[in-house]
Amino acid sequence: MNHCVTRPENGPAPTGRSRRGEPRTYDFRRPTKLSREHVRVLQIAQEAFARQTTTVLTTMLRAGARLELLGIEQHSYDDYVASLPDPCFLATFTIEPLAGKGVLAYPLDIAMAAVDHMLGGSGSADQPDRPMTVMETAITNHLLGRLLSELAGSFSHIIELQPELSEIEYNPQLAQAASGSDTVMVASYTIGIGSRSGEATLVLPFSSFQVPLNNAASPQLSESAQAKRRRAFEALNERLTQVPVDVGVRFAPLEVSSEDLLSLAVGDVLLLRHPQDAPLEVTTNEVTFAYAIASNHRRRLAAAIVPTPATSQNRAQKDTA
Structure with missing residues (x-):
């Protein structure tokens, strides 16, 4: 069963940067596979690619150029x-060492205008609506080679790619970069060269990038980093066992009224009311962690640790309950 939410009639179409509360289409037969962490990692790479591509286009075409990221979405390849x-x-x-292929698509007139610029033209004239000639293709391949090199650099924090240009198509139905039902990640851009502008897309197969994206979103420590962390933990544990701690041995606390406390004078006696058969409390930082009885060791007062009294165990169990 396929359920979807559609936008109101005459309302704005969904985009990569939809406003909060704007209805978006959702196909329950193709659940979303891109998590928020995936999108965050991809956005860093795609924005870096946009910045570098802007620089490359401006330098090679000797004209004002821009590439700006609009958004990242998941689609089936057919859609x-x-x-x-x-x-x-x-x-x-190709996207070696990963399987599958990627696609970089943008309007044909912008591709023709780029060739015009590289041949010394203004790019403002009407561009032919036809496949490129052998010479035009060779010039464009040089530009695409630079862009794929920048793509590899932008994705280096996810995986070391070695993209290589495969082929150029002009009919979308003939560009079989994936199976129709395969899930692909589509990054949408605004591309502009001189006075021309349009929308460009960079498509990558999700199945090939799933593991690298998971690793980039939750980085796994290398063996050397794990060994360094273990040594730090052992050093910290060793030092902690040598830290001096103040320990006290005390009788059971005594409660007195403020009036009795203020009226105390030299020679007065306070009854501690500590049971004769009850052990003393061994405490640190106001926490009782053991019990002891008064003793001596080599003519010094000492405290011999004894088992925890049953009454104290029962009281602790009640407090926990």
């Missing part, structure tokens, strides 16, 4: 392909 215009510029690439 993603259905959202793309036809024709569209799509570059598929």
Whole structure:
């Protein structure tokens, strides 16, 4: 059974940065696999990629360029392909050492304008709506190589990737980077070159990135780091056993009224009312941790530790209950 929440008629369509309370479509047959931690880790990488790509485009095209992250979402590959215009510029690439392929897609006119800029043009003229020629493809491949290099650097805190350009397609249906039902992570960007702007997407397979994302969200310590932590724990434990602690041996506490306390004078006697057969309390920091009886050791007063009285055990059990 498929349930979904739809937006109100004439309302704004869902985007990567939806406002709080805005209805969003949810397909219960394809539950969300991207956790909040995954999105946080991906956002760091995708924003770094956007910054570096902006620098590369501006340098290589010698024109104002920008790439800004809009949001990161999960889709099936079929749903993603259905959202793309036809024709569209799509570059598929391998993501060694991981399995599967990634996709970088943006409007065809922006791809043609980029070639125009690299050949010394202004990029403002009407661009042809056709596949690229061999020369145009070679020029674009050089640019894509730089972008994939920046992608590897941006994802280095997740996994060391070695992306390689696979092929270029113009019909989204022919760019078979994944099976139709596969879950993919779609990062949406606003891309602009000169006066042209549009939406770009970077698609990565979730199944391939799941383990690296889990590790990046909850980093696992290396063996050397674990050994260092064990040595620190052992050193701390050893030092703690040598820390001096003030210990007191006392009779049972005595309660007196304020009037009696203020009227005490030299020579007055306070009855401690400590039972003769009851052991003394051994305390530290107002916490009783043992019991003892008065004794002596080599002409010194001492306290011999004795078993905990049954009455004290019963009282502790009652307090715990």
